[in-house]
Amino acid sequence: MPPHNLPLPRVVSWPSASALILLATTLALVAGCGSGTATGANDRDGVMIAEDEARPEFVLTDTAGRPFDFAGETEGYLTLLYFGYTNCPDVCPIHFANIAGALEQVPSEVRERVKVVFVGVDPPRDSPENIRAWLDHFDRDFIGLTGIDDALGVAQLAAGVPPATREEPDAEGRYAVNHAGWVYGYTPNDEQTWQFPLGVRQEAWASIIERLVEESAS
Numbered sequence: 001m002p003p004h005n006l007p008l009p010r011v012v013s014w015p016s017a018s019a020l021i022l023l024a025t026t027l028a029l030v031a032g033c034g035s036g037t038a039t040g041a042n043d044r045d046g047v048m049i050a051e052d053e054a055r056p057e058f059v060l061t062d063t064a065g066r067p068f069d070f071a072g073e074t075e076g077y078l079t080l081l082y083f084g085y086t087n088c089p090d091v092c093p094i095h096f097a098n099i100a101g102a103l104e105q106v107p108s109e110v111r112e113r114v115k116v117v118f119v120g121v122d123p124p125r126d127s128p129e130n131i132r133a134w135l136d137h138f139d140r141d142f143i144g145l146t147g148i149d150d151a152l153g154v155a156q157l158a159a160g161v162p163p164a165t166r167e168e169p170d171a172e173g174r175y176a177v178n179h180a181g182w183v184y185g186y187t188p189n190d191e192q193t194w195q196f197p198l199g200v201r202q203e204a205w206a207s208i209i210e211r212l213v214e215e216s217a218s
Helices: 017-031 070-074 091-103 128-136 149-159 202-217
Strands: 047-049 059-062 067-069 078-084 114-120 143-146 183-186 193-196
Touching: 059 149, 067 070, 070 114, 078 091, 078 149, 078 202, 091 114, 091 202, 114 128, 128 143, 193 202
Parallel strands: 078 114, 114 143
Antiparallel strands: 047 193, 059 067, 059 143, 078 183, 183 193
């Protein structure tokens, strides 16, 4: 699960959600499915199953300023968890545009059984207000979490992801953040943990999401 390390643009301006979804679809078609290593026995559409990774337990603060117990608040849901930052120029918005596009393709009864959680790992810039505004570009139901560095470190350790690191700012105060690039998916019955790399197509996202929700209900 290598972190990515790319420079930030000088100015970040957000296009519409539909434009981001179109961009993500185009890039996914060009890039195909991502590759990576995990401890699972299955590899489908570039997605790895890691059955030894349990739903993590940690508490952070949501964008309304309330404590959010991740394990308790997401219990019984297909949960997609990602550690990123709102100034990310590429991987984070592509992931979330693809997820948002996929959730538009599944039946409403499936969508109601899915929770998407974004953890901002750049506290100086990932304020609750900035996280909420960033997520609202994709889906207003997406959950945003933040915290101080120590709390974020505990959460990343609980999830088994490499801790994010901030690079030294340049002369204008801009900097990049190295962070894990996988989206983690926890099935509603907690029998499996999935790892989604960059490049999973929206159609694959939608198919896997629908199947996992339906299988947990049977």
